[in-house]
Amino acid sequence: MTFEAEQLGESGTELASLLRDLRKRAGLSGGRLAARCNMSQSKVSRIENGRTRPSLVDVEQILRALDAPPELVSEVSALARMANTEWRNVRELRRKGLGTRQAELKSLEASSTHMRYFLLSMVTGLLATPEYVRASLAHSTADTSKAVAGKLGRQAVLYDASKRFTFVLTEQAVRWPVVSPLALAEQMDRLASLSYLPNVQIGVIPVGAPTPRTPLSTFTIYDAALVTIETTAGSLVLRDGRDVPSYLKEFAGYEEHALFGEGLRVRLAEWSAACRA
Incomplete structure (x- = not known):
């Protein structure tokens, strides 16, 4: 079949x-x-x-x-x-509206306890500054005001101590020039600041660091129940009990090779200084 x-x-x-x-x-x-x-x-x-x-x-x-x-x-x-697999192409996501997408993500975050984010090429909205959020949506021809407000409003969930967040970003995701150098430096400073939250772990895989496999896409794991995978063509949702554990294993491999805590903040300070220079 x-x-x-x-x-x-x-x-x-x-x-x-x-x-x-x-x-x-x-x-x-x-x-x-x-x-x-x-x-x-x-x-x-x-x-x-x-x-x-x-x-x-x-x-x-x-x-x-x-x-x-x-x-x-x-x-x-x-x-x-x-x-147990759901595909949403870009046309469908645009038709439903960017604001609706933010409401769906907010609902997922509200119903989950531990969320794991692997970010290959950009900073996620939960961690982004307002300027970064606006720039990330600049390509859209639709009205993005609701989407911007939705992304920024969702950030409040980071301060819910009953939830845990683990973010693993590539160096490319942190340093990609989505905004001007000064705004990018501010974005890096925000990452460093959020890394002090007790329920939030932020890690970065520097260029050249060994990883167990080559990452191909951005994905998010909600508890051990659901995975969303983002591609340029659309979004894939997996609920299969055999797929989710494989992504948990992949995420753990990236997490093992990322810089966290003070090591992360030292690296972010170096990159932020380079932007300001």
Whole structure:
């Protein structure tokens, strides 16, 4: 079974309908299936009605309870993997509006406890100065005022002591001239200042530092449940229980080779001084 990127958003509905049909063909009630899977009947109902996105483990439990043949297990499992993957192309993101995107990110941050950000080429809005935020959106032809306000408003979450943040940036992300040299120096000073927050860790991988692999994209991990990957073509969201751990492992590898604490602040001071010079 193969899928086009545009089908990813449809696969959740298709999976729910297919699981419901398989249960009915097996002659099982929702309650009997729930008992066989050690699930609540309400969860089975939510899965079959598309209100709850089942994990791959949930789907495998249901298929075993239905005595599904191997070829059907393989096909439904592929569909379940797609249902746990979401693709949003740039056109869709623009159509929904930059302000809406900021509201979605704020909701993700509010519902997460530990957030990990790997930043390949730019500073994220959570860490950015107002001038940097405005410059990062300068390419857009739409009204960016709501997006700027959204990005700056989201920064308040950094001061929520119940949450943890780990940012790993490449030297390129820190030093890329998104703004003028003086404004870039101010951005570096802000990174140094935020690194003192007890629940915020900021690390930088200097050019030339060894890394376990070559980074290809910016990504964010929300707890151990969801990964968002940013590309020039759009945004990919992964919820698969096999994908998220692989990104946690990749992030840990970059984290191991980054400068934190005083080492970070010394390096930022050197780069900031060079900008001001």
